[in-house]
Amino acid sequence: MTAVLPINAKSPALAQEEVRPGRWRRMPAKAKVGAVLLGLFVLAGIIGPFVAPYDPSFQNPAPDLSMHGPYGAHLLGTTQSGQDVLSQLLVGIRLTLELAFFVGLVATALSVLVGVTSAFLGGVWDEVLSLLTNVFLVIPALPLLIVLLGYLQTKGQTATILVLSGLSWPWGARVVRAQTLAIRNRDFISAARETGERTWRIITWEIVPNEVSLIAASFVNTVLYAIGASVALAFIGVTNLNSWSLGTMLYWAQSQQALQLGAWWWFVPPGLAVALIGTGLVLLNTGIDELGNPRLRDAASASKIAGRWLRPADPTPVLGEIANQRGRVAGFLHSFSRSSLLDDTEGSRAR
Amino acid sequence: MPFILRRLLFYVVAAWVALTVNFFIPRAMPGNAVQSVMAKFPNLQPSAYKALEALLGVGHPGSIWSQYVSYLNDIFHFNFGTDVSQYPASVSSLLVQTLPWTIILVGTATVIAFLVGTALGIVAGWRHGGALDRVLPGLMFLQAIPYFFFALILVELLAIKTHVFPTGQGYDNGLIPGWHGDFISSAVYHSLLPAFTIVLTSIAGWMLQMRNVMITTIGEDYVIAAQAKGLHSRRVIFTYAARNALLPQLQGFGLAVGFVISGALVMEIVFSYPGIGLLLLNAVTSNDYPLMQGIFLVITFAVLIANLVVDMIIVVADPRARTREATA
Numbered sequence: 271m272t273a274v275l276p277i278n279a280k281s282p283a284l285a286q287e288e289v290r291p292g293r294w295r296r297m298p299a300k301a302k303v304g305a306v307l308l309g310l311f312v313l314a315g316i317i318g319p320f321v322a323p324y325d326p327s328f329q330n331p332a333p334d335l336s337m338h339g340p341y342g343a344h345l346l347g348t349t350q351s352g353q354d355v356l357s358q359l360l361v362g363i364r365l366t367l368e369l370a371f372f373v374g375l376v377a378t379a380l381s382v383l384v385g386v387t388s389a390f391l392g393g394v395w396d397e398v399l400s401l402l403t404n405v406f407l408v409i410p411a412l413p414l415l416i417v418l419l420g421y422l423q424t425k426g427q428t429a430t431i432l433v434l435s436g437l438s439w440p441w442g443a444r445v446v447r448a449q450t451l452a453i454r455n456r457d458f459i460s461a462a463r464e465t466g467e468r469t470w471r472i473i474t475w476e477i478v479p480n481e482v483s484l485i486a487a488s489f490v491n492t493v494l495y496a497i498g499a500s501v502a503l504a505f506i507g508v509t510n511l512n513s514w515s516l517g518t519m520l521y522w523a524q525s526q527q528a529l530q531l532g533a534w535w536w537f538v539p540p541g542l543a544v545a546l547i548g549t550g551l552v553l554l555n556t557g558i559d560e561l562g563n564p565r566l567r568d569a570a571s572a573s574k575i576a577g578r579w580l581r582p583a584d585p586t587p588v589l590g591e592i593a594n595q596r597g598r599v600a601g602f603l604h605s606f607s608r609s610s611l612l613d614d615t616e617g618s619r620a621r
Numbered sequence: 622m623p624f625i626l627r628r629l630l631f632y633v634v635a636a637w638v639a640l641t642v643n644f645f646i647p648r649a650m651p652g653n654a655v656q657s658v659m660a661k662f663p664n665l666q667p668s669a670y671k672a673l674e675a676l677l678g679v680g681h682p683g684s685i686w687s688q689y690v691s692y693l694n695d696i697f698h699f700n701f702g703t704d705v706s707q708y709p710a711s712v713s714s715l716l717v718q719t720l721p722w723t724i725i726l727v728g729t730a731t732v733i734a735f736l737v738g739t740a741l742g743i744v745a746g747w748r749h750g751g752a753l754d755r756v757l758p759g760l761m762f763l764q765a766i767p768y769f770f771f772a773l774i775l776v777e778l779l780a781i782k783t784h785v786f787p788t789g790q791g792y793d794n795g796l797i798p799g800w801h802g803d804f805i806s807s808a809v810y811h812s813l814l815p816a817f818t819i820v821l822t823s824i825a826g827w828m829l830q831m832r833n834v835m836i837t838t839i840g841e842d843y844v845i846a847a848q849a850k851g852l853h854s855r856r857v858i859f860t861y862a863a864r865n866a867l868l869p870q871l872q873g874f875g876l877a878v879g880f881v882i883s884g885a886l887v888m889e890i891v892f893s894y895p896g897i898g899l900l901l902l903n904a905v906t907s908n909d910y911p912l913m914q915g916i917f918l919v920i921t922f923a924v925l926i927a928n929l930v931v932d933m934i935i936v937v938a939d940p941r942a943r944t945r946e947a948t949a
Binding site: 300303401404405406407408409410411412413416417418420421494501502506507508520529530532537538544545546547548552553559607 | 631632634643762908920921925
């Protein structure tokens with residue numbers, strides 16, 4: 271799908287002699303930093319529980335180990351009840367990443383399902399699904415999550431994953447739907463249809479593979495959201511407080527007054543871990559964005575000609591030929607959405 | 622029908638969905654408010670169960686439909702039920718006490734962050750590859766920090782270590798709330814650090830988004846044409862590029878406002894700020910379901926109203942919205 275931009279094109283003979291730089295070398299620097307940062311935490315999540323020096327819940331009764339600052343035997347100090355902060359961190363990273371990964375997986379699957387279905391059904395059903403998506407986008411998720419999880423008697427990992435996934439699909443569904451609409455009428459899809467391919471085959475073999483970068487970006491975004499939301503939920507106390515995650519670490523630090531007692535080593539490591547994982551994900555996503563949209567790329571890809579920075583223009587996206595093909599009911603439903611402003615309908619034509 | 626009326630109808634539908642979801646959650650989920658009151662006061666006789674049911678309105682008398690109608694009627698009259706943890710108080714009275722604190726703090730700080738972030742985004746987008754781009758990774762780090770963790774760090778550095786700001790609360794304990802100078806200046810002083818937290822953590826998001834839209838807009842033909850005509854670059858930036866880039870930015874603001882408010886609520890807990898966030902924490906720790914649900918509805922309504930305001934601004938800023946109103 272990636273067209274070679276004319277500005278970078280070399281003669282084929284030259285290109286063959288040159289050693290093509292590996293995929294990794296061609297990635298934007300931001301994406302590399304993000305991937306490395308994230309990789310470190312994933313590694314910590316995988317091996318963490320095995321290398322943790324202590325049992326994270328073990329309360330050392332020695333009085334001088336209550337809120338002891340970092341030193342040799344406890345590299346990140348201890349909590350008020352003498353628990354080892356480093357061990358809690360190593361175990362906690364795994365639980366938080368595991369939750370975020372599964373939420374990302376389930377929610378992205380849901381958003382692809384809703385987005386593709388919506389774009390393919392078209393007409394009234396499309397507008398009904400879009401309306402539903404827009405409604406769940408505008409209703410704030412965190413308070414609803416708190417009510418839902420508050421009523422659940424078992425606030426385990428699985429329950430949290432399911433409830434979080436159930437509320438975080440609309441973002442992805444929106445972009446997947448827009449992209450599906452854009453490529454639905456392309457020639458290769460029409461060709462597949464003419465050859466008698468069944469719809470589900472067109473969707474799984476022609477449409478979805480062409481949306482991989484979009485789906486990847488949506489997955490990364492959902493993981494980012496899930497980490498933030500699960501940590502915030504745990505911080506409020508809507509989670510299983512007997513398990514160790516980055517959020518529950520912060521909850522206990524806050525409720526046992528780590529801040530007022532000056533025990534920075536207790537709340538800084540989990541918070542910093544959340545922030546660094548988040549930064550890694552944002553960097554990775556920006557990198558994916560820049561791969562897809564050359565205009566966003568750093569000045570490195572631009573060339574200085576006659577004192578001005580010029581960038582290769584990106585290929586014009588094929589968009590919105592379908593906008594005017596709505597039926598009456600569908601058009602009526604669509605006119606309630608904010609994006610109806612962007613249509614080229616009577617309103618803007620009348621000028 | 623004018624654009625803004627259609628949007629209003631959309632928000633009515635969204636509010637109705639939220640109300641309906643809120644109605645069915647307690648009926649579909651295990652656990653109920655009466656049990657939590659009984660657990661809170663162990664000396665209550667089992668015979669009190671029925672009385673509590675009636676009082677808290679959780680006994681579900683009548684058909685689902687009649688319950689639904691009376692529920693909607695209650696909400697319409699701002700009757701969110703009776704609070705469980707601060708027992709005889711009504712949920713709405715608790716909400717009325719705390720809502721102004723949150724609206725003034727979070728509202729002001731969010732608008733400031735949006736304006737400053739957008740302005741910085743315009744500059745960063747125009748001078749693409751310039752000095753502001755070099756601080757981008759730092760900004761992404763700021764953006765990835767949970768609000769409440771940033772608040773913890775600020776309290777540690779500026780309130781506990783150096784005593785520049787108070788560590789928490791909405792005002793000095795010795796003062797009586799009211800419209801007099803001492804109280805207002807104390808309240809403003811106490812809100813500075815929370816407001817600073819919101820501004821600093823959310824500014825990066827607005828800036829990055831505006832920068833990216835600006836870069837895409839600057840590549841458009843009409844901006845290049847304006848430059849080719851030799852227009853002053855300030856005019857090209859603001860009248861040609863930024864004005865058009867602002868529309869996606871405003872739409873993004875509408876979508877993100879719920880997220881920002883949620884983050885700010887959790888942050889309030891760190892500061893023990895007397896707003897909705899602290900109320901939410903109390904509701905969670907004491908299993909106060911009616912209060913949780915009331916807070917969910919109030920926050921949802923606030924977000925819907927904020928979105929409606931954004932739509933009004935879009936009508937002012939986007940000629941397409943007005944021509945539609947004229948022709949439709």
